[in-house]
Amino acid sequence: SQKIEQNSEALNIQEGKTATLTCNYTNYSPAYLQWYRQDPGRGPVFLLLIRENEKEKRKERLKVTFDTTLKQSLFHITASQPADSATYLCAPSGAGSYQLTFGKGTKLSVIP
Amino acid sequence: SQTIHQWPATLVQPVGSPLSLECTVEGTSNPNLYWYRQAAGRGLQLLFYSVGIGQISSEVPQNLSASRPQDRQFILSSKKLLLSDSGFYLCAWSDGDSAYEQYFGPGTRLTVT
Numbered sequence: 322s323q324k325i326e327q328n329s330e331a332l333n334i335q336e337g338k339t340a341t342l343t344c345n346y347t348n349y350s351p352a353y354l355q356w357y358r359q360d361p362g363r364g365p366v367f368l369l370l371i372r373e374n375e376k377e378k379r380k381e382r383l384k385v386t387f388d389t390t391l392k393q394s395l396f397h398i399t400a401s402q403p404a405d406s407a408t409y410l411c412a413p414s415g416a417g418s419y420q421l422t423f424g425k426g427t428k429l430s431v432i433p
Numbered sequence: 434s435q436t437i438h439q440w441p442a443t444l445v446q447p448v449g450s451p452l453s454l455e456c457t458v459e460g461t462s463n464p465n466l467y468w469y470r471q472a473a474g475r476g477l478q479l480l481f482y483s484v485g486i487g488q489i490s491s492e493v494p495q496n497l498s499a500s501r502p503q504d505r506q507f508i509l510s511s512k513k514l515l516l517s518d519s520g521f522y523l524c525a526w527s528d529g530d531s532a533y534e535q536y537f538g539p540g541t542r543l544t545v546t
Contacts, residue, residue, distance in 0.1 A: 367536060
Protein backbone atom coordinates (compact mmCIF):
# COMPACT_ATOMS: atom_id res chain seq x y z
CA SER A 322 0.00 0.00 0.00
CA GLN A 323 1.04 3.61 -0.50
CA LYS A 324 3.12 5.06 2.30
CA ILE A 325 4.15 8.65 2.93
CA GLU A 326 6.75 9.52 5.55
CA GLN A 327 7.78 12.96 6.68
CA ASN A 328 11.22 12.90 8.23
CA SER A 329 10.36 13.80 11.74
CA GLU A 330 7.38 14.79 13.76
CA ALA A 331 9.13 17.90 15.07
CA LEU A 332 12.02 20.06 13.93
CA ASN A 333 13.54 22.94 15.89
CA ILE A 334 15.67 25.50 14.11
CA GLN A 335 17.29 28.79 14.95
CA GLU A 336 15.88 31.94 13.41
CA GLY A 337 17.70 32.92 10.22
CA LYS A 338 18.78 29.38 9.36
CA THR A 339 17.41 27.24 6.54
CA ALA A 340 14.84 24.65 7.53
CA THR A 341 14.76 21.47 5.45
CA LEU A 342 11.81 19.10 5.67
CA THR A 343 11.71 15.70 3.99
CA CYS A 344 8.87 13.76 2.43
CA ASN A 345 9.49 10.17 1.34
CA TYR A 346 6.99 7.93 -0.37
CA THR A 347 6.90 4.22 -1.20
CA ASN A 348 4.75 1.98 -3.41
CA TYR A 349 3.80 5.10 -5.28
CA SER A 350 4.67 7.03 -8.44
CA PRO A 351 3.04 10.43 -8.04
CA ALA A 352 2.76 12.79 -10.97
CA TYR A 353 2.90 15.79 -8.70
CA LEU A 354 3.41 16.65 -5.08
CA GLN A 355 2.04 19.47 -2.98
CA TRP A 356 3.12 21.12 0.26
CA TYR A 357 0.75 22.71 2.74
CA ARG A 358 1.12 24.66 5.96
CA GLN A 359 -1.21 24.07 8.90
CA ASP A 360 -1.46 26.23 12.00
CA PRO A 361 -3.06 24.84 15.19
CA GLY A 362 -6.84 24.65 14.97
CA ARG A 363 -6.95 25.77 11.36
CA GLY A 364 -7.23 24.20 7.94
CA PRO A 365 -4.13 23.58 5.80
CA VAL A 366 -3.01 26.31 3.43
CA PHE A 367 -1.59 25.46 0.01
CA LEU A 368 2.01 26.55 -0.50
CA LEU A 369 3.58 24.91 -3.55
CA LEU A 370 2.95 22.26 -6.17
CA ILE A 371 5.72 20.53 -8.10
CA ARG A 372 5.28 18.16 -11.03
CA GLU A 373 7.27 15.02 -11.72
CA ASN A 374 9.07 16.63 -14.65
CA GLU A 375 10.19 19.59 -12.53
CA LYS A 376 13.31 19.31 -10.43
CA GLU A 377 12.78 22.43 -8.37
CA LYS A 378 10.14 25.07 -7.65
CA ARG A 379 10.58 28.35 -5.77
CA LYS A 380 8.27 30.87 -4.19
CA GLU A 381 9.81 33.71 -2.20
CA ARG A 382 11.76 32.03 0.67
CA LEU A 383 10.36 28.59 -0.14
CA LYS A 384 11.95 25.96 -2.35
CA VAL A 385 10.72 22.47 -3.17
CA THR A 386 12.61 19.70 -4.94
CA PHE A 387 11.20 16.47 -6.33
CA ASP A 388 13.42 13.44 -6.96
CA THR A 389 11.40 10.63 -8.52
CA THR A 390 14.40 8.29 -8.41
CA LEU A 391 14.86 8.69 -4.67
CA LYS A 392 11.08 8.94 -4.22
CA GLN A 393 11.61 12.04 -2.14
CA SER A 394 10.67 15.69 -1.95
CA LEU A 395 12.57 18.28 0.07
CA PHE A 396 10.97 21.49 1.33
CA HIS A 397 13.28 24.36 2.26
CA ILE A 398 12.54 27.59 4.07
CA THR A 399 15.45 30.00 3.87
CA ALA A 400 16.06 32.77 6.41
CA SER A 401 13.48 31.17 8.68
CA GLN A 402 11.41 33.36 10.99
CA PRO A 403 9.36 32.57 14.11
CA ALA A 404 6.24 33.21 11.99
CA ASP A 405 7.22 30.16 9.92
CA SER A 406 6.49 27.95 12.94
CA ALA A 407 3.70 25.57 11.91
CA THR A 408 3.10 22.00 10.78
CA TYR A 409 4.02 21.32 7.17
CA LEU A 410 2.27 18.59 5.23
CA CYS A 411 3.27 16.91 1.99
CA ALA A 412 0.69 15.40 -0.33
CA PRO A 413 1.63 13.43 -3.44
CA SER A 414 -0.97 12.58 -6.06
CA GLY A 415 -1.27 10.60 -9.24
CA ALA A 416 -1.79 11.91 -12.76
CA GLY A 417 -5.36 12.97 -13.37
CA SER A 418 -6.28 12.36 -9.75
CA TYR A 419 -7.65 15.10 -7.57
CA GLN A 420 -7.41 12.96 -4.46
CA LEU A 421 -4.59 13.81 -2.10
CA THR A 422 -2.97 11.52 0.44
CA PHE A 423 -1.34 13.59 3.17
CA GLY A 424 1.67 12.76 5.27
CA LYS A 425 1.33 13.21 9.02
CA GLY A 426 3.35 16.39 8.86
CA THR A 427 6.44 17.88 10.44
CA LYS A 428 5.98 20.46 13.19
CA LEU A 429 8.54 23.19 12.65
CA SER A 430 9.50 25.52 15.48
CA VAL A 431 11.71 28.51 14.65
CA ILE A 432 13.43 29.74 17.79
CA PRO A 433 14.23 33.45 18.06
CA SER B 434 -12.19 35.80 -4.99
CA GLN B 435 -13.19 32.40 -3.69
CA THR B 436 -14.34 31.77 -0.13
CA ILE B 437 -15.17 28.57 1.67
CA HIS B 438 -17.41 28.45 4.72
CA GLN B 439 -17.97 25.70 7.24
CA TRP B 440 -20.30 25.54 10.19
CA PRO B 441 -20.53 25.07 13.02
CA ALA B 442 -17.01 25.82 14.22
CA THR B 443 -17.34 23.53 17.24
CA LEU B 444 -19.84 20.87 18.16
CA VAL B 445 -20.32 18.59 21.14
CA GLN B 446 -22.71 15.73 20.54
CA PRO B 447 -23.67 12.62 22.54
CA VAL B 448 -23.06 9.14 21.20
CA GLY B 449 -25.95 7.97 19.05
CA SER B 450 -27.07 11.45 18.01
CA PRO B 451 -27.24 12.55 14.35
CA LEU B 452 -24.77 14.87 12.67
CA SER B 453 -24.96 17.42 9.89
CA LEU B 454 -21.99 19.56 8.90
CA GLU B 455 -22.31 22.01 6.07
CA CYS B 456 -19.77 23.50 3.70
CA THR B 457 -20.36 26.13 1.03
CA VAL B 458 -18.03 27.68 -1.51
CA GLU B 459 -18.40 31.12 -3.09
CA GLY B 460 -16.80 32.67 -6.11
CA THR B 461 -16.33 29.58 -8.26
CA SER B 462 -18.50 27.15 -10.19
CA ASN B 463 -18.37 23.38 -10.53
CA PRO B 464 -15.64 22.91 -7.95
CA ASN B 465 -14.41 19.55 -6.76
CA LEU B 466 -15.37 19.24 -3.09
CA TYR B 467 -13.78 17.17 -0.33
CA TRP B 468 -14.40 16.16 3.27
CA TYR B 469 -11.41 15.27 5.46
CA ARG B 470 -11.09 14.24 9.08
CA GLN B 471 -8.07 14.88 11.26
CA ALA B 472 -8.11 12.84 14.46
CA ALA B 473 -5.85 13.74 17.37
CA GLY B 474 -2.26 12.73 16.59
CA ARG B 475 -3.14 11.48 13.14
CA GLY B 476 -2.89 12.80 9.63
CA LEU B 477 -5.58 14.15 7.36
CA GLN B 478 -7.84 11.39 6.11
CA LEU B 479 -9.92 11.87 2.99
CA LEU B 480 -13.50 10.79 3.68
CA PHE B 481 -15.48 11.80 0.59
CA TYR B 482 -15.00 13.75 -2.59
CA SER B 483 -17.37 15.03 -5.25
CA VAL B 484 -16.78 16.17 -8.82
CA GLY B 485 -20.37 17.31 -9.38
CA ILE B 486 -23.89 17.56 -8.02
CA GLY B 487 -25.07 14.21 -6.73
CA GLN B 488 -21.69 12.56 -7.44
CA ILE B 489 -20.07 11.31 -4.25
CA SER B 490 -17.09 9.01 -3.88
CA SER B 491 -16.35 7.43 -0.53
CA GLU B 492 -12.79 6.73 0.46
CA VAL B 493 -13.31 5.07 3.81
CA PRO B 494 -16.38 2.95 4.64
CA GLN B 495 -17.68 4.11 7.98
CA ASN B 496 -20.47 5.69 9.92
CA LEU B 497 -20.64 8.80 7.76
CA SER B 498 -22.25 9.86 4.50
CA ALA B 499 -22.00 12.90 2.26
CA SER B 500 -24.30 14.70 -0.12
CA ARG B 501 -24.00 17.50 -2.63
CA PRO B 502 -27.46 18.95 -3.19
CA GLN B 503 -26.17 22.06 -4.96
CA ASP B 504 -23.09 22.89 -7.00
CA ARG B 505 -21.31 24.69 -4.17
CA GLN B 506 -22.77 22.94 -1.15
CA PHE B 507 -21.36 19.83 0.48
CA ILE B 508 -22.91 18.17 3.53
CA LEU B 509 -21.45 15.55 5.86
CA SER B 510 -23.94 13.51 7.85
CA SER B 511 -24.30 10.67 10.28
CA LYS B 512 -27.42 8.99 11.61
CA LYS B 513 -25.76 7.83 14.84
CA LEU B 514 -22.45 9.19 16.06
CA LEU B 515 -19.78 6.97 17.59
CA LEU B 516 -17.05 8.04 20.00
CA SER B 517 -14.52 7.36 17.23
CA ASP B 518 -16.17 10.05 15.07
CA SER B 519 -14.58 12.75 17.22
CA GLY B 520 -12.08 14.88 15.33
CA PHE B 521 -11.44 17.96 13.26
CA TYR B 522 -13.53 17.94 10.07
CA LEU B 523 -12.30 19.93 7.12
CA CYS B 524 -14.01 20.78 3.88
CA ALA B 525 -11.91 21.70 0.85
CA TRP B 526 -12.41 22.65 -2.77
CA SER B 527 -10.31 22.60 -5.91
CA ASP B 528 -10.84 23.91 -9.43
CA GLY B 529 -12.23 20.88 -11.19
CA ASP B 530 -11.05 21.92 -14.63
CA SER B 531 -7.52 23.08 -14.27
CA ALA B 532 -5.87 22.87 -10.89
CA TYR B 533 -4.92 20.31 -8.31
CA GLU B 534 -4.26 22.48 -5.30
CA GLN B 535 -6.93 22.38 -2.63
CA TYR B 536 -8.27 25.20 -0.48
CA PHE B 537 -9.53 24.35 2.96
CA GLY B 538 -12.25 25.78 5.14
CA PRO B 539 -11.81 26.74 8.80
CA GLY B 540 -12.94 23.32 10.03
CA THR B 541 -15.39 21.95 12.58
CA ARG B 542 -14.13 20.52 15.86
CA LEU B 543 -16.48 17.64 16.75
CA THR B 544 -16.41 16.02 20.17
CA VAL B 545 -18.62 12.98 20.70
CA THR B 546 -19.28 12.33 24.38
